[in-house]
Amino acid sequence: MSLRLSGVSYVHPNGQRALHDIDLQLEAGEQVAIIGPSGAGKTTLLRLLATSLQPTSGSLTLLEQQPVKLHGRPLRQLRSRIGLIHQSPPLPPRQRVVTAVLAGRLGQWSLARALLSLCYPLDATGAERELARLDLADKLFQRCDQLSGGQQQRVGIARTLYQQPDLLLADEPVSAMDPVLADHTLALLGEVARERGVPLIASLHAVELALRHFPRVLGLRDGRVLFDKASTQVSQQDLSALYANASLSTATPSPDSPVATVRPGRC
Template identity: 65%
Template sequence: MSVSLNGVGLTHANGQVALSGIDLQVSSGERVAIIGPSGAGKTSLLRLLASNLRPTAGQVSLLEQQPWQLSARQRQHLRARIGLIHQAPPLPPRQRVVTAVLAGKLGQWSLVKSLLNLLHPVDMSGAAAALARLDLADKLFERCDQLSGGQLQRVGIARVLYQAPELILADEPVSAMDPVLAGHTLSVLNEEASRRGMTLLASLHAVDLALTHFPRVIGVREGRIVFDQPPATISPAQLDALYANEQLQVLPAPESTTQASVQIPRC
């Protein structure tokens, strides 16, 4: 089991309740999309799964380990088995793309190898292969500050693919891309995760992308899971209730989901 949450709650220091009563089981190799309105708790859930936030209630198990019962060093080793894809990847502006991608394995390399990599890329072919999967092979030696937002997001994804973690947590990984590129990028990410047996959880604001690309979709609202099911069984009424009080746009449902029209939030 990659992820196991039982009765998990998260209350911030200011008293704001971010998550409440979360029960979630995700098996190794599963691919799951998390959807919900702004402020629903999607990012808090992913940060908790990354062991960046400590729950205030319940039990968390990641990759068969309970992170908050480990020492700081052991928890760091656990985090090296988890790949994080950020909405705005934290890449130094003057860093070369090849170095940014190879940094995916810094947690696995020795200190000497990591330092050598800063002087000269130690696995140029590996970085190039990861970038090629995302149509960025020609950006290998570009500086990060010369890339668009969508290109930076794809570099962040390439970095995690190069890392080859057991668990991938992606927070709005395609938000800066146009719909066609976003769909293609999610296809690549899902294909790679499936081929390598990696578990993937991704929060997405674009509901149509979640329904099209993921075999399991979780709806989150006000810090609680309101549904957890295959996309073909999610009804327009469920989506209406999930996004109640948000401005909605009616778009046709993807062919892989119900034939009724689906409510998609405006981005």
């Protein structure tokens, strides 16, 4: 079992409850998309799985360990095995792309090696290989602030892939990409997860992408799981209930989609 949440709830410091009694289990190699309206708790759930937050109640097991019981070096070691792709990756503006990608392994390197790599990239070939998967090999020595938003997202993905994590998390990883790039990138993430036999969990606003690229979909609303089922079993009624009272637009479904596309309004 790669991860298990049992009755997990989370309450923000201001008293607002973000998650309510979440039960979730993933085996190695499973791929799950989390969908739901803005404010549903998707990012909070991913932050719990990344160990940047701790559950207010319930139990959380990640990679056979319970983060709440870990401190210091054991907790850092666990975090080094978890890769989180951010919607807006934290890339220092003046940093070169090669250095940004190699930062994926800072948690696994010694301090001396990490500092040396900041001055002289120690594995430019490895960084270029991950960038090539995302059609960014030509940006290897470019500064991050010279990239578009979609290119910066892809650099963040390349950094996480270079990390080679045992658990792969993605928070709106393709929100700044055009449809073709978004399709290619999600297909790549799924391929890498299958190759490495690691679980992949991604939050997505684009319902059609979730249904097309993920075999399992979890619908989250108001911090509660409304459904957790195979993507082929997700119905229009499921989506209507999930996005009830949200700003919606319905488009003709693609040939690959089992139901009509429902797209929540942008925040």
